[in-house]
Amino acid sequence: DAGVTQSPTHLIKTRGQQVTLRCSPKSGHDTVSWYQQALGQGPQFIFQYYEEEERQRGNFPDRFSGHQFPNYSSELNVNALLLGDSALYLCASSLRQGTYNSPLHFGNGTRLTVT
Amino acid sequence: AQTVTQSQPEMSVQEAETVTLSCTYDTSENNYYLFWYKQPPSRQMILVIRQEAYKQQNATENRFSVNFQKAAKSFSLKISDSQLGDTAMYFCAFARDDKIIFGKGTRLHILP
Numbered sequence A: 001d002a003g004v005t006q007s008p009t010h011l012i013k014t015r016g017q018q019v020t021l022r023c024s025p026k027s028g029h030d031t032v033s034w035y036q037q038a039l040g041q042g043p044q045f046i047f048q049y050y051e052e053e054e055r056q057r058g059n060f061p062d063r064f065s066g067h068q069f070p071n072y073s074s075e076l077n078v079n080a081l082l083l084g085d086s087a088l089y090l091c092a093s094s095l096r097q098g099t100y101n102s103p104l105h106f107g108n109g110t111r112l113t114v115t
Numbered sequence B: 001a002q003t004v005t006q007s008q009p010e011m012s013v014q015e016a017e018t019v020t021l022s023c024t025y026d027t028s029e030n031n032y033y034l035f036w037y038k039q040p041p042s043r044q045m046i047l048v049i050r051q052e053a054y055k056q057q058n059a060t061e062n063r064f065s066v067n068f069q070k071a072a073k074s075f076s077l078k079i080s081d082s083q084l085g086d087t088a089m090y091f092c093a094f095a096r097d098d099k100i101i102f103g104k105g106t107r108l109h110i111l112p
Helices: none
Strands: A005-007 A010-013 A019-024 A031-037 A044-050 A053-057 A064-068 A074-078 A087-094 A110-114 B003-005 B010-014 B019-021 B024-026 B033-039 B046-052 B064-069 B074-079 B088-096 B099-102 B106-111
Touching: A005 A087, A010 A019, A019 A087, A019 A110, A031 A074, A044 A064, A044 B099, A074 A087, B003 B088, B003 B099, B010 B019, B019 B106, B024 B074, B033 B064, B033 B074, B046 B064, B046 B074, B074 B088
Parallel strands: A010 A110, B010 B106
Antiparallel strands: A005 A019, A019 A074, A031 A044, A031 A087, A044 A053, A064 A074, A087 A110, B003 B024, B019 B074, B033 B046, B033 B088, B064 B074, B088 B099, B088 B106
């Protein structure tokens, strides 16, 4: 049973560029959440997707956008990259019926470096 | 707004000892969930233990147990008989309305 998979593992981009990160949820899960984890910090909630719509959003600018596909996989897009966007981006999947009855399963993350 | 505070940035204990990680949180809500997650060097966040706020009984999972003090808004994690594989970052987290708020973490070193 495959868990949450994220690609790529590492990525280096230049300021001003755009980046797309990908996530495939754990088999059977229908909800995907994205988190940003800066170095030495805890993960911060970016947004959550269910039924191909953004359902919840954290305190992140519109430069951060996402998408969920019919197969439940998801993309995170970041436009006009800033140095401060350098972080580990974590994807987590769960069942919509209850994030707490169905705990989050995390991927190994994508390490994004903006130079 | 909810906040989660972990006051111990780093801790070290000898293998087989017991260690307690502290966590406090701030919320005006009455129903919520609390979690401890472990993040080893592999980077994957792994759920260690969870607690529903409406349950008075402290959660336990094998060597891991919590001391949940709702009135004090405290949620500490006790690891008994610590093992080398317990070395990791540990994050306390608060959850409500499908949002999970994490603390800054405690780096735990288990020494041989």
